[in-house]
Every structure is written in C-alpha cells, then in structure tokens.
Amino acid sequence: MSIELLSPPQLSDELRNGTSPELTRRRIGIGLSLGGAFVAAAVAAYQTGLSKRLPDILPGKVWDAEKVDASDYAYSNLQQPDGPMMLVNYGLTAMAIAAGGKDRAEQNPALPVVAAAKAAGDFALCSAMAVKEWQENKKLCSWCQVATVISATTLAVSLPEAIKALRGPSSRPAH
Numbered sequence: 001m002s003i004e005l006l007s008p009p010q011l012s013d014e015l016r017n018g019t020s021p022e023l024t025r026r027r028i029g030i031g032l033s034l035g036g037a038f039v040a041a042a043v044a045a046y047q048t049g050l051s052k053r054l055p056d057i058l059p060g061k062v063w064d065a066e067k068v069d070a071s072d073y074a075y076s077n078l079q080q081p082d083g084p085m086m087l088v089n090y091g092l093t094a095m096a097i098a099a100g101g102k103d104r105a106e107q108n109p110a111l112p113v114v115a116a117a118k119a120a121g122d123f124a125l126c127s128a129m130a131v132k133e134w135q136e137n138k139k140l141c142s143w144c145q146v147a148t149v150i151s152a153t154t155l156a157v158s159l160p161e162a163i164k165a166l167r168g169p170s171s172r173p174a175h
Contacts, residue, residue: 004107011101018102022112022164025157026097029119032157033094036122036150037087039143043069044083056142064139073136082129086147089125093118093154109165116162119155126151 006014015023046054047069056063068074074082096118100111126148133140 003110006101006107014102015098020102022105022161023102025160026115029097029115029154029157030094032150032154033090033097036090036093036147036154039147039150040083040086040090042083043141043143044081044087046070047074047081047083054143057146058142062140063142064137065141065143067139068133068137068141068144071133071137073132089122090147093122097154097158105161105165106169109168112158112161112165116155116158119151119158122151123148123155 042051042054043065045051046066054065054069056065069081069083077085093115096111096115099115100108104111126144130140130145130148133144
C-alpha cells in the first residue's frame with residue numbers, strides 16, 4: 001500500500017471545494033471541534049481569571065459550572081487548569097479530521113482511522129471527566145457536558161470514513 005501525498009494547491013482545492021459524503025462529515029467534525037474549542041475557551045477564561053463568571057448554559061439544578069470548574073480536580077493535572085488542555089485537545093481533533101484530501105480513505109487510510117480514534121478518545125475522556133465531576137462535586141458543568149455531546153457526535157461522523165479505510169480497496173466500488 002502506498003501513501004499518496006497531495007500538492008498544497010490540490011489539497012487546498014479538494015478541502016475547500018470538494019464534494020462528497022466524507023468531506024461533508026469531515027466538515028461537520030471540524031465544525032464540532034471548533035465548537036468544542038469555544039467551550040474550552042469559555043472554561044479556560046473562567047479558570048484563569050480572565051472571566052469572573054461562568055454561567056451555566058443549560059437549565060436545571062444538576063449544573064454548576066463555576067463550582068465544578070473551580071474544583072480541585074479541575075486543577076489537578078500538570079499544574080494547570082483543565083480548560084486550556086481541553087482547548088489544545090479540540091485543536092488536535094480538528095487537525096486530525098482536516099488532514100488529507102477528499103479521498104484520504106483510499107490514499108492515506110491511516111488518517112481517517114487516526115481521526116476516528118482521536119474522536120473516540122475525546123468521548124472517553126469527556127465521559128470519564130463527567131463521572132469525576134459528579135463524584136467530587138455532586139454537580140456537572142453544563143459547558144463540559146455540551147463538549148461531551150460534541151465529542152460523541154464527532155465520533156459518529158468520523159466512523160463511516162474510518163470503516164471505509166479499514167475495509168480497504170477490495171470493498172470499494174469501482175469508479
């Protein structure tokens with residue numbers, strides 16, 4: 001199996017102007033990742049004092065973003081709050097989804113597999129963090145749970161292309 005590298009002009013044209021179900025799903029995944037980065041930026045702004053308030057974005061008594069995002073667990077990794085790490089994480093997810101041209105499942109099958117694996121890791125991490133939020137605070141951060149939904153949806157839109165890549169060329173229809 002050979003890996004096909006596209007020229008920058010070809011890659012630019014394919015990503016910006018190409019049309020296919022895979023590209024549509026990738027664009028949705030990139031948009032979701034940018035939404036996750038927005039959520040992370042809001043949390044990071046609160047956690048670092050840039051913003052003094054972090055109002056919950058969902059109704060209900062189960063939510064308390066300020067309590068959760070100021071809790072010990074939110075500052076327990078790498079001597080920093082988790083919001084900035086979440087921001088970088090969603091940037092990496094967008095990067096994984098954006099990598100490669102319109103036919104990357106055939107040309108570079110590892111790329112969609114890596115993108116789906118990254119999305120699966122994001123969803124697993126968000127789910128584990130939700131459990132920890134609840135265990136330590138008996139509340140959830142609404143912003144963080146929106147990120148969980150974003151991660152689950154990103155995984156869902158990433159899977160078809162990854163499955164196509166894993167099945168290999170013998171399962172693809174001839175053009």
